[in-house]
Amino acid sequence: MMLYFKEIICLLTLLAISTVPVPCMSGIPVMTLTRDPTYSELLPTHTRYQITSLQNISLMDSVFGCLLRYPSCVGILHNANIRLSFLLMCYLNERSVGRTRKVPGWIFLSDLNVCLKGWVPFSGHCYLHVKNETDWKDAKDICNRSDAYLLQTETHEEALWVTEAFLRPVNVVECTTWDSCSSWIGANDFSQEGLYSWNHGSDQFNATFWYPDQPNNYAGDQDCAALTRSAQLNDKECSFKYEFVCERDLFI
Ligand SMILES: [Ca+2]
Ligand SMILES: [Ca+2]
Structure with missing residues (x-):
């Protein structure tokens, strides 16, 4: 009492x-x-x-x-x-x-204080948008050094929110193709071609909101997943440079 x-x-x-x-x-x-x-x-x-x-x-x-x-x-x-x-x-x-x-x-x-300064809360997690464009591994390492992990969009709802909150809208001048100005997410198919898994934690990769005809492993060299500005997923060359979003648990 x-x-x-x-x-x-x-x-x-x-x-x-x-x-x-x-x-x-x-x-x-x-x-x-x-x-x-x-x-x-x-x-x-x-x-x-x-x-x-x-x-x-x-x-x-x-x-x-x-x-x-x-x-x-x-x-x-x-x-x-x-x-x-x-x-x-x-x-x-x-x-x-x-x-x-x-x-x-x-x-x-x-x-105002469930997340660290600069991080934005959404549905039980905190998110940091990093605008520096970098390859997938460096993006993952930068997030890990912040006690966080590369964005893990388990649900389409989360993907929609991240897209609206952080990514530049479709048709802005510098984003001319459907997959430009995407954000890396923490998923890859390193262990088995075409079978994607999250690189953090033990959650199963159940995301079904791929862009039409993706993942296509274009030119046999696309093993890292990205979130497009249409809130869909695409597989991309891991050496490509995208901006990215780090995710972590609430700071409580
Ligand atoms: Ca692949
Ligand atoms: Ca692709």
Whole structure:
């Protein structure tokens, strides 16, 4: 009971919307929810990143739900006028908000310290976009040196989010072909041609969202996988230079 009481005190402190991180007792995630004035009255364009919507709910109960019931929750969009909350698995950003759908009464609270500085949280993991173009092995090594691993897009939902959050949009001047401006991911078919596996951890490679007619092992020399800007996968020469994304567990 005392444990529960302490958690409530901690969360009440968070609700003061302090910009100073508030230490919580060990055993629950240390999170500081801070209002983000940039997106205070805007609604997300995409609904697929919403964990759930909560009707007839207070801001305080929304915070409880985000912190204690949904490990992938990193942001809350709340409208006190209509007592409606959306729990979000990612931050709002320039590409994910609808600037023409301005509706009064919304506030957005983002969690600012579940990831290291510069890393972006999404659904239980932290991501770092490295814009330096490098070959697959160097990309993997750079991620490993940061206690992370090269992007592991197990689901299409994750691939869509990474694409929207980091990769340059289709048709920008410097990205003239369907596979240019892709990002390396941590998968290869080194051990058996055509049989892809993740180079980190023990998860099975179940990704099915290959670009049409890929992997094609073009010229017999494509053994590393990349994420295209259409959020699909392609096999590519490992010596090719792409930008990349590192992934790691939440910093909690
Ligand atoms: Ca191959
Ligand atoms: Ca290919």
